[in-house]
Amino acid sequence: GAGVSQTPSNKVTEKGKYVELRCDPISGHTALYWYRQSLGQGPEFLIYFQGTGAADDSGLPNDRFFAVRPEGSVSTLKIQRTERGDSAVYLCASSSTSREDTQYFGPGTRLTVL
Amino acid sequence: SQQGEEDPQALSIQEGENATMNCSYKTSINNLQWYRQNSGRGLVHLILIRSNEREKHSGRLRVTLDTSKKSSSLLITASRAADTASYFCATIQGNNRLAFGKGNQVVVIP
Numbered sequence: 001g002a003g004v005s006q007t008p009s010n011k012v013t014e015k016g017k018y019v020e021l022r023c024d025p026i027s028g029h030t031a032l033y034w035y036r037q038s039l040g041q042g043p044e045f046l047i048y049f050q051g052t053g054a055a056d057d058s059g060l061p062n063d064r065f066f067a068v069r070p071e072g073s074v075s076t077l078k079i080q081r082t083e084r085g086d087s088a089v090y091l092c093a094s095s096s097t098s099r100e101d102t103q104y105f106g107p108g109t110r111l112t113v114l
Numbered sequence: 115s116q117q118g119e120e121d122p123q124a125l126s127i128q129e130g131e132n133a134t135m136n137c138s139y140k141t142s143i144n145n146l147q148w149y150r151q152n153s154g155r156g157l158v159h160l161i162l163i164r165s166n167e168r169e170k171h172s173g174r175l176r177v178t179l180d181t182s183k184k185s186s187s188l189l190i191t192a193s194r195a196a197d198t199a200s201y202f203c204a205t206i207q208g209n210n211r212l213a214f215g216k217g218n219q220v221v222v223i224p
Contacts, residue, residue: 004156031210033210033211033212035212035214040216041216041217042202042204042214042215042216042217043157043202043212043214044214045207045211045212045213048209048210048211055209056208056209056211059211089155091156091157093157093212095210101210102147102159102162103159103210103212104159105149105156105157105158105159106156107155107156108155108156110155
């Protein structure tokens with residue numbers, strides 16, 4: 001079946017703007033994760049959904065970042081008042097359950113804040 | 115905080131040679147996973163080794179785990195140009211979130 005998809009693949013925005021990044025997980029996967037990867041670094045955890053609820057949002061860097069998953073499938077990561085430091089690749093992953101199952105990653109969205 | 119930490123290497127090898135990279139971690143684990151990333155985009159899961167395993171093979175990949183030293187190694191045998199990528203180890207923290215190291219860049223020269 002189809003893997004995890006993310007849109008857009010690239011997003012260029014200006015400082016102070018609002019952006020939304022979308023993730024379509026593998027069908028039937030109940031767990032969904034967002035990570036952020038800066039240049040030369042490994043991915044860092046942002047938020048984890050189990051179904052519709054955010055089970056762990058401890059990785060969100062500040063209150064400008066918010067994510068939703070209203071129907072337990074597609075998720076949207078929302079960033080308000082973007083800053084240049086938000087520039088990174090935002091990766092989404094899904095797994096069939098939360099119990100140490102393999103996480104399948106999407107291709108990521110490269111966000112550039114000018 | 116990052117738990118998996120690879121030795122910060124950039125390996126450049128000839129096609130056909132073996133590539134070895136290492137990873138250390140700090141806390142107790144149930145398993146350790148290795149991922150590959152091409153061109154800084156999506157990660158591909160390669161192999162998972164559980165804490166009660168010492169060695170695991172998958173095709174040309176061989177992973178070892180030493181829980182007493184909190185370290186793991188990934189060996190790619192008979193490398194190919196298509197193996198050129200960044201390789202990350204990751205451990206699972208609370209709520210199943212992955213903690214990645216900084217990664218090893220491997221370049222296989224045809």
